[in-house]
Amino acid sequence: MPKVSVIGAGNVGSEVARRIVEKDLADVVLVDIVEGVPQGKALDILQSAPVEGFDKKIEGSNDYAMIQDSDIVVVTAGLARKPGMTREDLVMKNGQIIKEVSKNIKKHAPKSMVVMVTNPLDVMAQLCWKTTGFENNRVIGMAGILDTSRFICFLSAETKVPADKIEAVVLGGHGDAMVPLIDYTFIDGRPVKEVIAEETLAAIVQRTRDGGAEIVKLLKTGSAYYAPSSSAVEMVDCILNDNKKILPCSAYLKGQYGLLDVFIGVPVKVGASGAEEIIELKLTDEEKHELHRSARVIKDTILLCEK
Numbered sequence: 001m002p003k004v005s006v007i008g009a010g011n012v013g014s015e016v017a018r019r020i021v022e023k024d025l026a027d028v029v030l031v032d033i034v035e036g037v038p039q040g041k042a043l044d045i046l047q048s049a050p051v052e053g054f055d056k057k058i059e060g061s062n063d064y065a066m067i068q069d070s071d072i073v074v075v076t077a078g079l080a081r082k083p084g085m086t087r088e089d090l091v092m093k094n095g096q097i098i099k100e101v102s103k104n105i106k107k108h109a110p111k112s113m114v115v116m117v118t119n120p121l122d123v124m125a126q127l128c129w130k131t132t133g134f135e136n137n138r139v140i141g142m143a144g145i146l147d148t149s150r151f152i153c154f155l156s157a158e159t160k161v162p163a164d165k166i167e168a169v170v171l172g173g174h175g176d177a178m179v180p181l182i183d184y185t186f187i188d189g190r191p192v193k194e195v196i197a198e199e200t201l202a203a204i205v206q207r208t209r210d211g212g213a214e215i216v217k218l219l220k221t222g223s224a225y226y227a228p229s230s231s232a233v234e235m236v237d238c239i240l241n242d243n244k245k246i247l248p249c250s251a252y253l254k255g256q257y258g259l260l261d262v263f264i265g266v267p268v269k270v271g272a273s274g275a276e277e278i279i280e281l282k283l284t285d286e287e288k289h290e291l292h293r294s295a296r297v298i299k300d301t302i303l304l305c306e307k
């Protein structure tokens, strides 16, 4: 029976756990430092099983030993962004948390794959990879699926074309530094530039960049978790079922796109071995420039975190 551990039983973590058991993907262990919270949430989710009709087990704990033999560990532990806070503001605090979590993954689930969700995403993925010492295919960050999904939602609302008839790819760092590939964006098979006026498209791109912040502003306490958890579970599904789908994820680059030693959002073939292949798309000069700028921001943030 596949086993997925979810670290952090907050909004994102508990939604990830719920989606995994409801989709009958795996048994779940939910871990948090706050006593009672993972146990309470796991029990609550478990009690929905007779109604929802799933038969997977879910358990909560404060003990990392419970993550033993996990196929995948999804990391959502950390602080969520508060209004006015940028993802980078979070780096110092979440950096400490991720180092501690990663040491525990290395100790108790040394054969697992890691799906990183904690922000700033690309930086936390890199920190986890360094701390665990895992091969680079075994750590993947969830960001591009969410950014792409937000972009498609806004494109769909603008054009009234259903989301499943829209194709788009968003690369780069998560959030402010993302790079939407306009030449790879199609509305019902037509290039987006032919369907949406330049100014409107620019506004949609900006709204996608600010997608997380828009929700933080509305919620006032806490940040997005429904769409982030969907995106993380899509990656879990791909790994457990060896789907080999091409998904935009944060993965370790060793020369691809002219970038070295950095986790950043790129199209990745995701399967049983995690990030199995980085797909190199042809970019315009401007997109290349933006991707490299995005990588510089990530590298600078990593330095900040390592101080």
Ligand code: APR
Binding pocket: 007, 008, 009, 010, 011, 012, 013, 031, 032, 033, 034, 037, 076, 077, 078, 079, 080, 081, 094, 097, 100, 101, 117, 118, 119, 120, 222, 223, 224, 225, 228
């Ligand atoms: N070990 C385990 N759990 C921890 C640790 C730790 N060292 N430190 C904090 N946590 C737990 C908190 O107790 C809390 O339950 O992480 C959980 C975070 O939950 P929320 O505050 O609800 O945050 P959430 O909205 O779930 O976001 C978590 O995901 O999308 C990202 O930006 C988001 O980085 C944030 C993360």
